Each structure stands twice: as C-alpha cells, then as structure tokens.
Amino acid sequence: MSMDTGNDLQGLEYSGSLKTELTLALPGGGGAETPTSGSKRGFSETVDLNLGTRSDDEASVVTQTHPPKAQVVGWPPVRSYRRSMMKSCKFVKVAVDGAPYLRKLDLETYSSYQELLSAFEDMFTCLTICDVMNEKKIMDSANGTEYVPTYEDKDGDWMLVGDVPWKMFVESCKRLRLMKSSEAMGLAPKTSSSKGSSIN
C-alpha cells in the first residue's frame, strides 16, 4: 500500500524539503532531517501519487520523467484560477558587464525581442539601442562601449539572444547577460549585411 510508494520514491528527490533544510538553516537549529511520523502517510510519500485527477485525464501518476520538484496534487491549496493566472511570470536576472549590481525582469511581460531590448534601455538608463548598418546594437552612449545580449539556457550554455523564436527563448532562458562586444568573441553577430538583424 502506501509503503510501496515510499520505496518507489527513493530515487526521486523530493527536493522541496531538502531545499528548505539547506536554505533555512537557522543558528543552532535544524539541519536534521525532517522528522516524519512513521505511522502515517507522509507528505513525501504522497508526492508520487497523482490523486484526484480530473476524470478526463488518463488515470495515473507523475508523467514527467524528470520533475525538478515533486508536486502533490492540490498542495499548496491554491485555486486553479489563481495558479493559471500566476503561471505567466518568468523572472530572470540581468547582468551588465561592469555594472555593480544585477536586475531582474519578468520575461512574460514582453512579447518580442524588440520589447526586451527596450526594457534594457529602461532598466539601464545609460544604454541605448542603436541602429548600426541595419543591425540593432546596445551601446553605452557615454563611452561608446558596445554590448551583446546573451543568455544562459536550460543546459547551462551561453547563447546569443535572438536566434530562436521568442517563446522558445522565454522557455529556455535562465538568466541574461549583456556582454561587452570586445569579449564576445565567437558569439558576436556577423556584421555582414546579408545576414540581417536576427533580433526582430
């Protein structure tokens, strides 16, 4: 019964409670495992059961092959309406080479690369987007430094912003970095006008 599912979960990291333990270590406190009462069905044991699926769903269990965090149906208890409203929210950190601190922006509030570039202008007021030979570039108007927008994707690779369709970009982008052009060797966009601007 519930014991079996407990065994099945050994390979599945319930990263939730572990994460909590690690990040919330208080002086003199915790660090010990979360004690779960043995006799009851623990929260972590329930994690793999897909309880209360809508009847039009196929009966059964967690379908993701590699869930980043295990989820229990209906927990935390938040209305589906609220969950669906909140889904659109994708905050990523934005770093600018040479700037002392990072910013964060919500990629979901933009619907195109053009809007994203404008957001950079808004956020880092020293930067402007300039049209240079049909290509949009980000420049620090004060000292003429050129920046190339790059991002780290889900696989941990640093990519040039603008190559993939916008939605795909939003999906895979974990953080942004405005890299100085001079450092972006091998990544900087080709200046040949035949290629045109890849950032639309």
Next chain:
Amino acid sequence: MCLFQSIMNYFPEEVLEHVFDFLTSHRDRNAVSLVCKSWYSVERCSREKVFIGNCYAVNPERLIARFPRVRSLTLKGKPHFADFNLVPHDWGGYVYPWIEAMAKNGINLEELRLKRMVVSDESLELLAKSFPNFKSLVLVSCEGFTTDGLAAIASNCRYLRELDLQENEVDDRKGQWLSCFPDSCTSLVSLNFTCLKGEVNVAALERLVARCRNLKSLRLNHAVPLDVLQKILAQAPQLTDLGTGSFISDPDSETCAKLKNIMKKSKSIRTLSGFLDVNPRCLPAVYPVCTNLTSLNLSYAPGIYSTELTKLICHCEKLERLWILDTIGDKGLGVVASTCKELQELRVFPSDFYGVGNAAVTEEGLVAISAGCPKLNSILYFCQQMTNAALITVAKNCPNFIRFRLCTLDATVPDAVTNLPLDEGFGAIVQSCKGLKRLSISGLLTDQVFLYIGMYAEQLEMLSIAFAGDSDKGMLYVLNGCKKLKKLEIRDCPFGNAALLADVGKYETMRSLWMSSCEVTFGACKTLAEKMPRLNVEVFNEGEQIDGSPDGRHRVEKMYLYRTLVGPRSDAPDFVWTL
C-alpha cells in the same frame, strides 16, 4: 409560556412580518421560524433572501414550496476541496434545475449568487429571459459557461445592476458580449469581468460606463489597456471600487501622467485591485488614491518587487483589507504592520508554487503583523516556515481572530527552530481566540493539536486538515469537542473507520464531511449510510472497480457526506456512488 403565546397570538401577522423585516441574517430567520407554527408560517411567507449552503441538501421544489416570495437566492455547489482539483470534473452542482423550477413557478427572482457551481449558457439564457426584474448575478469559482451566456444576460436583463464574475473558468468566445448591453441600459452599479481572458470592445465599454451614472464598482480584465482605463476613469469619478486591467505603459508617457491626474480626482475609490500585467514603474500613478483605500488586492501581480510594494503601502494608512503575494517578504510585512493600523484582514498568497527558490515569507512577517495591527481578525498566510514560539506570540497579540488559515508550503514541515511538531502553536491560537470560526492548519502535527482544538475551539465552524495526526484519536477529539462544527474537510490523514463511525449522529448537525486519502473503508461508509438515512454518503470511484460491489475492506479514496432532506441525488455521474 401560555401567557407569552397568547400575547404573541394577539399580534396580527402583519406586525410579526414587520418585526421580522428587521431580521436580515438567515440564521436569525431560521431561529425565528423554530419558535412556533405561526412564526414559522409568517417567516416563510415573508423571507426574500434564501441561503442554501449545499445545493444538494434540499431541492428547488422544496425551496419554492417553503419560500414562495424568494427574490434572492444564494447557492453553493461543489465541496471546498474542488478548488484544489481534488473533486472530479463532472461531480455535479448544476444550477439549471433551480432556474428552471423558479421560472416555471413564477418566482420573482432578482438576485442569484452562486459559488462552485456548474452554470451552462443555457441556464444563463433561461435566467435572462425568465425574470423581468432580475438585477444581480454574482458567480464565484463557477464554470461551464461562455461569453455567449453573458451576452444573453447583457441583452435581456433590462434592469441589471450587478454582474460580478469572480475567479470563474469562462470560455471566451471572443464575441461581443459587452456590446450586447443596449443603449437603454443605464442601471449598472457593479461590473466585474476580470476573469475573462479575451478582448472586449473598448468603445462599447467606454459608452457603457459613460451612461451608467450609478456605476460604483468596475473591475476590468487584462485586455483593457492603461490608456482606456484613464479615459474610463475620467468618465466615472464616482467609482468606489476599481479593478485595473493591464497596467503596462511607458512610465514617462503622457498616458501615465494623465492617469495620475485622473486618480487625484477619483476621490471616492476605496477598493483597488487588478494589476494583472504591471509595469511597476507606473505604480506611482495610483498613489493619490492610496490615502483613502480600505481594500487593496495586489495578489495577481507577481511583477511588483518588494520595494515597490512597500512604497505603495506606505501611502495606505486606512487599509482594512490587504491581499498580497509573498514577494512582499517579511520586511515588507513589517512595513504593513507599522503603516496599516486599521488592518482587519490579511491574505498572503504564494508566488512560487514549484519551489524554484524565491524567498517567501516566514514566521517573522506574521509576528510583525500581529504586533502592529490590533484589529486583525482574519488571516490566510502561505509561508515557507513557522515556529511554535511565533504562533504563541501571535495568539497573545491577536485574541480576536475569527478566521485563521496557515499554510506551510511544505505540508509537514516542523517548527523551524526546534524541529518539533506545531501542535503547541496552534493550540495557543485556539485557546486564545475564543471567537474562532474557521481554522486551517498545516505543518508537522500530531494528535495533540486535535486535542487542543476539541478542547478550546468552541465556536469553530469550519476546519481544514491535511497530512496531520497519528491515529483515529485525532479526528475523535474534534468530533467530540467542537460542538458548532459545520464543515470538516480532511485529506491524507490516518483517520479510519473507528473515528468515522464513533458518533454517526454528529453528521446531521453538520453541513458536510470530506475525507480523501484517509483510512476509511468501503464497508464503514456503507454502514454509516445504512444507519443514517438522512445523510448522502458519496464515494468516488475513479478508475477502480466500476462493476459489482467492491470489497468492504477496500480503502475509499474519496468520500463526501452531507445531510440532506431529499435523499440521493439523481444527477450523480457514474463514478459517484451514493451508498
């Protein structure tokens, strides 16, 4: 008693009716109707507002027979846990039979308020065409309709005052429902379409607002841009309740400047919500209305950082109700505590369901609020962690809680400092808050917390439990102790047959009991159903043995029982077995 009776009988019925007119609460009216036959009779013929907390406890025929003069009906359908996807999709809760019966019987329906019910377009069309004096439609957490149904309401309800759609799942057919309000419609007082996902005809909206001079409450959806908001506000300075649509604009633009100016003139706004899609740098436009705000809902705006939130809240000294996201942080709650001395209700919702690691709030924020806001009586708090010490402090600071709902993001997390269960903390809450009516508990909890609840929570009407307790004793403490309990909902707890069957009569004093992923068996549910004919004991049988009679020892995944005057319902889907 005889003397009293004869004195009361001396009063003609009209006098009694006039006296009863002063009783607006349905509970008072229910009490009055139990006094004697003549009071029952006078009361029932004069009652205009009827509240039915469980649509399956009675039926339309009985409603109409008892209250022929009903003008306003409130109905609730699905069990509360349906909000969290624990109730299968087509369980029930259809409003159509009610509307049909009232239409057939010439009921002069003016107001319909529904919660967690299935509302079809057909029902809305029938509603719109059957009741010439219909004035007010409020739908909360309902589903099953589209904007076509709304078009029917808009087109046909000539005296419509209120169309209030809160958190419904609506299929947006991208039609022109808003344009269906005829030019002759000038009666709107309240219009809320925040939950609609599609575009609306903004020109029609502007015209509608311009001609409805009594419009007090207007809540837009995300498709209404900021420049339209500004134009609308200019037309409606009398608004008291505003829900913005999209709040995105270039903050340096003329639109934002105009908006700020208009806000300065909107001196009546007391309730503010919306901010779906928000550019935080546009927020200062609303500062002018903040000074008089009593209610603020920013809980759908994850894009606002803590610093901007606190800057806004600093202006809101008269706030009585605040709904916010945990992005505010403990520090932000500290600002709320020092600014909002009139605060009565606080809800802090989670911004991050999947534990990506965004900082949430902790016990510190809650303690700060409890220390700073002496009028606090209602809280819903989703938090990363909690401690007994904090809860004990909160209990001392705020003995006036009527509703206390605490939800730890990890359902079985122990005290963050001592690693002990949170029994003592919640125990302090129930002991101190003598007027507590609603309680939700979470975190690591043993049977002990239920001992405290049973002992101290004398006024408790609704209790929500998840992943808590060790044995049947837990549930028994609650059933034996909480005399005023009306709704009990339990999920994933080790409560079984002994607890379920210990006091079967108790369930007739309650509205309903929900148990899912507990230890009750099919056999026990059957026994209960046999002993108590005035309960519907529903067992949900999803994807398991559909045929034949299941083994009595088989554990039941979901059970929902409720008292009823009308026996098993006829609209139950296949997977629901009423035993």
